[in-house]
Amino acid sequence: MAASKDRQAHPDTVLAHAGLDPHGNHGVVNPPVYHASTILKPSLAEWEAAEKPGYAGYSYGRSGTPTTRAFEAAVSQLYGVENAVAISSGLGAVALALLGLTKSGDHVLVSDSVYYPCRRICNTILKDFGVATTYFDPLIGDGIAELIRPETTLICTESPGSLTFEVSDIPAITAAAKTRGVKVMIDNTWATGLYYNPFRHGVDVVVEAATKYIAGHSDVMMGVALANDPVLGGRLRAVANNLGYSAAPDDVYLALRGLRTMSVRLARQQETGLEIAHWLEKRPEVARMLHPALAGDPGHAIWKRDFTGACGLFAMVLHPVPHEAVAAFIDGLRYFGLGASWGGYESLIMPADPRRIRTATRWEDAGPLLRLHVGLEDPGDLIADLEDGFRRLHAALA
Numbered sequence: 001m002a003a004s005k006d007r008q009a010h011p012d013t014v015l016a017h018a019g020l021d022p023h024g025n026h027g028v029v030n031p032p033v034y035h036a037s038t039i040l041k042p043s044l045a046e047w048e049a050a051e052k053p054g055y056a057g058y059s060y061g062r063s064g065t066p067t068t069r070a071f072e073a074a075v076s077q078l079y080g081v082e083n084a085v086a087i088s089s090g091l092g093a094v095a096l097a098l099l100g101l102t103k104s105g106d107h108v109l110v111s112d113s114v115y116y117p118c119r120r121i122c123n124t125i126l127k128d129f130g131v132a133t134t135y136f137d138p139l140i141g142d143g144i145a146e147l148i149r150p151e152t153t154l155i156c157t158e159s160p161g162s163l164t165f166e167v168s169d170i171p172a173i174t175a176a177a178k179t180r181g182v183k184v185m186i187d188n189t190w191a192t193g194l195y196y197n198p199f200r201h202g203v204d205v206v207v208e209a210a211t212k213y214i215a216g217h218s219d220v221m222m223g224v225a226l227a228n229d230p231v232l233g234g235r236l237r238a239v240a241n242n243l244g245y246s247a248a249p250d251d252v253y254l255a256l257r258g259l260r261t262m263s264v265r266l267a268r269q270q271e272t273g274l275e276i277a278h279w280l281e282k283r284p285e286v287a288r289m290l291h292p293a294l295a296g297d298p299g300h301a302i303w304k305r306d307f308t309g310a311c312g313l314f315a316m317v318l319h320p321v322p323h324e325a326v327a328a329f330i331d332g333l334r335y336f337g338l339g340a341s342w343g344g345y346e347s348l349i350m351p352a353d354p355r356r357i358r359t360a361t362r363w364e365d366a367g368p369l370l371r372l373h374v375g376l377e378d379p380g381d382l383i384a385d386l387e388d389g390f391r392r393l394h395a396a397l398a
């Protein structure tokens with residue numbers, strides 16, 4: 001479909017065309033949903049070929065179908081790499097990377113701001129299998145070098161952290177890792193491949209919860225793990241196959257369909273999110289905003305240097321108020337649903353307490369943290385909804 005072989009397609013064009021093969025399927029634009037367990041071979045020779053390492057065809061539903069490969073091809077093209085593995089959830093993708101890049105006796109460094117269930121994997125499964133974890137300050141930068149031990153094999157990051165939004169200096173971290181032979185993985189769910197390409201900053205493995213912006217409609221669980229190098233890609237694939245991790249055909253289809261419109265959704269959610277964040281920033285109830293695209297945010301300079309956009313997920317820290325006042329704010333909201341997850345078309349709000357999670361750093365803010373996900377609604381309606389919330393908050397204080 002490329003108009004000219006020399007011209008590098010814009011990511012929006014990649015999103016519209018990657019992974020398509022209409023003429024392999026009667027001209028139908030989208031790849032069909034293959035429901036499969038058994039996949040038959042026409043001859044003994046083909047059967048034997050399928051048993052050889054590196055076989056590129058289809059052998060069994062669990063290890064993927066043409067629907068799975070279309071999704072993987074599309075996401076990997078967005079990131080400009082060749083190795084992607086689709087898996088049944090974002091957390092599954094995190095697990096693939098952690099298990100694929102460590103072995104007994106290894107030491108891993110994990111950012112204190114990572115998605116909480118990633119810590120659970122480190123603190124239970126990895127620990128039980130003899131892999132030690134040290135948590136580090138997400139703002140550590142090249143100071144990471146001092147934490148690297150001879151047995152350190154992996155640095156696990158998420159930037160910005162999807163609860164507290166610190167932006168890590170990934171190029172500084174990967175530079176320190178590279179000279180010591182340490183691999184770096186990142187959870188890139190916040191920025192997606194559209195607004196941040198970690199492979200250009202020295203990262204080895206990227207994971208994304210496709211549940212969020214890729215699928216985009218709050219109806220799919222899906223993850224993807226990507227590697228810049230075929231050996232690492234093979235390790236991710238091997239862990240998925242060995243553990244029996246698989247991605248369901250309808251979900252892969254929906255995730256690929258979501259990917260087609262991700263750019264327009266993200267652009268709108270970025271714009272509305274910023275409008276709301278600017279409005280919140282001026283509210284007397286708000287102690288500070290956690291949003292890297294705001295000029296006053298501590299992570300703004302690095303965000304501006306490394307990222308090309310921001311999604312609709314950010315947080316606000318309120319001045320200390322009694323719990324009933326927070327409940328009054330949240331409970332009457334019309335458009336902000338109270339729920340975990342994010343990346344869908346609808347707005348969400350969620351309270352969180354980083355003090356209960358952190359171990360390498362201290363969370364100093366005294367007031368409650370509320371995380372907001374801004375959907376595709378009209379910004380004026382969302383602001384009015386929040387304004388009513390603040391009115392209820394004050395009424396509860398009276």
Ligand SMILES: *Cc1c(COP(=O)(O)O)cnc(C)c1O
Pocket residue numbers: 088089090091092094115158162187189190209210211212221222223341
């Ligand atoms: C949601 C999320 C995950 C996990 O994805 P699931 O599909 O819910 O398993 C991983 N990382 C981040 C940053 C997330 O927000």
